[in-house]
Amino acid sequence: MRNSYLVFGQPLIEEAEIEEVVKSLRAAWLGTGPKVAEFETRIASYKGSSHAVAVNSCTAGLHLACLALALGPGDEVIVPAMTFAATVNSVIHAGATPVLVDVEPDTFNIDPEQVRRAITPRTKAIMPVHFAGRACNMDALLSLAQQHGLKIIEDCAHAIETEYRGRKAGTIGDCGILSFYATKNIVTGEGGMVLTSDDEIAARIKILALHGMSKDAWKRFSDAGYNHYDVVEVGFKYNMMDLQAAIGMHQITRVEAYWIKRLRVWEQYDRAFADLPVSRPARPDPESRHGLHLYTLLIDETASRVSRDQFVSELHRRNIGTGVHYRAIPVHPVYQRLFGWAPSDYPVADAIGRTTVSLPLSAKLTDKDVSDVIEAVQEVIRSPH
Numbered sequence: 001m002r003n004s005y006l007v008f009g010q011p012l013i014e015e016a017e018i019e020e021v022v023k024s025l026r027a028a029w030l031g032t033g034p035k036v037a038e039f040e041t042r043i044a045s046y047k048g049s050s051h052a053v054a055v056n057s058c059t060a061g062l063h064l065a066c067l068a069l070a071l072g073p074g075d076e077v078i079v080p081a082m083t084f085a086a087t088v089n090s091v092i093h094a095g096a097t098p099v100l101v102d103v104e105p106d107t108f109n110i111d112p113e114q115v116r117r118a119i120t121p122r123t124k125a126i127m128p129v130h131f132a133g134r135a136c137n138m139d140a141l142l143s144l145a146q147q148h149g150l151k152i153i154e155d156c157a158h159a160i161e162t163e164y165r166g167r168k169a170g171t172i173g174d175c176g177i178l179s180f181y182a183t184k185n186i187v188t189g190e191g192g193m194v195l196t197s198d199d200e201i202a203a204r205i206k207i208l209a210l211h212g213m214s215k216d217a218w219k220r221f222s223d224a225g226y227n228h229y230d231v232v233e234v235g236f237k238y239n240m241m242d243l244q245a246a247i248g249m250h251q252i253t254r255v256e257a258y259w260i261k262r263l264r265v266w267e268q269y270d271r272a273f274a275d276l277p278v279s280r281p282a283r284p285d286p287e288s289r290h291g292l293h294l295y296t297l298l299i300d301e302t303a304s305r306v307s308r309d310q311f312v313s314e315l316h317r318r319n320i321g322t323g324v325h326y327r328a329i330p331v332h333p334v335y336q337r338l339f340g341w342a343p344s345d346y347p348v349a350d351a352i353g354r355t356t357v358s359l360p361l362s363a364k365l366t367d368k369d370v371s372d373v374i375e376a377v378q379e380v381i382r383s384p385h
């Protein structure tokens with residue numbers, strides 16, 4: 001058994017970003033500044049997006065995207081029942097009403113047929129989540145959006161490298177929002193980025209992210225000299241700091257190398273678990289590119305002779321950290337109270353939520369880490385042969 005604990009989702013932090021953070025500290029420019037601008041340029045170029053606006057989390061970006069797309073009271077936004085709370089919360093924070101729909105059993109992604117059935121005259125937008133890095137069926141969603149005049153906000157928290165039939169995730173809908181949270185494919189600690197091709201939406205999000213102050217207010221203390229600003233909206237404090245961008249601007253240069261490292265781990269897991277009585281992730285769609293953010297097993301107690309929660313505890317006992325992404329949205333009491341959602345109305349998401357477990361899948365994993373995970377899984381879940 002391993003003697004040190006393998007923390008789930010540990011990021012790989014290299015010397016370049018450590019030095020860049022130290023440079024920011026020595027220059028004593030910690031807040032939003034030139035490094036944020038540089039990080040935005042690098043992300044826009046990687047994604048082929050006209051605009052990339054940095055914010056302090058994906059959640060903040062989702063909220064601002066809702067506001068910039070004029071979603072508010074009386075408007076319905078369709079969201080998947082299998083996602084993180086942030087997706088749903090951002091709609092609620094904007095004052096709009098989230099409408100939950102079930103997901104597909106193989107991809108865990110929002111089911112376009114369920115979306116179609118949930119559309120009402122009040123529906124204004126769809127918020128698909130490219131779950132675990134697997135692209136949603138964007139052709140079907142775009143077609144529904146076109147027929148019904150709906151906006152699309154892509155939750156790309158798992159989808160930095162994801163492509164759908166040659167188009168980069170986050171550039172297909174009206175806005176796409178990335179996360180650089182500590183466990184994501186590239187990190188800034190906390191952080192997010194809104195992608196859009198619309199000049200006005202980008203400008204509005206920039207203003208809303210910094211108190212509603214007029215353009216380029218972050219430069220007010222720079223060597224360009226002090227300039228007055230106007231407060232033109234009641235904005236938020238959602239801006240990214242240079243300290244965070246100092247990490248991200250180097251991480252993005254390794255995004256492809258890290259993806260290849262995760263692909264190797266993914267393939268090792270897939271081979272090692274092929275004979276076990278567990279469900280492995282569905283094969284990636286050959287026409288699209290999987291972002292490989294989460295490697296999830298489904299542990300069905302009848303087949304595996306161990307429950308998901310026992311599996312998590314057994315791996316923990318063997319010093320292996322895992323994640324649960326996620327228990328379905330309708331199991332949470334606040335949403336039951338606010339919207340009357342019941343898990344049984346979303347059977348696919350609920351079943352995933354009760355059986356899913358994510359194994360460590362980070363560029364930081366060593367060969368030994370990967371073989372420790374494999375050994376532990378094989379010990380806890382015995383092959384029937």
Ligand SMILES: Cc1ncc(COP(=O)(O)O)c(C=O)c1O
Pocket residue numbers: 056057058059060083084086087129155157158178179180181191192
């Ligand atoms: C699907 C999904 N959406 C949104 C978020 C929110 O991201 P952040 O932590 O950057 O706000 C997460 C974070 O884990 C997520 O998994």
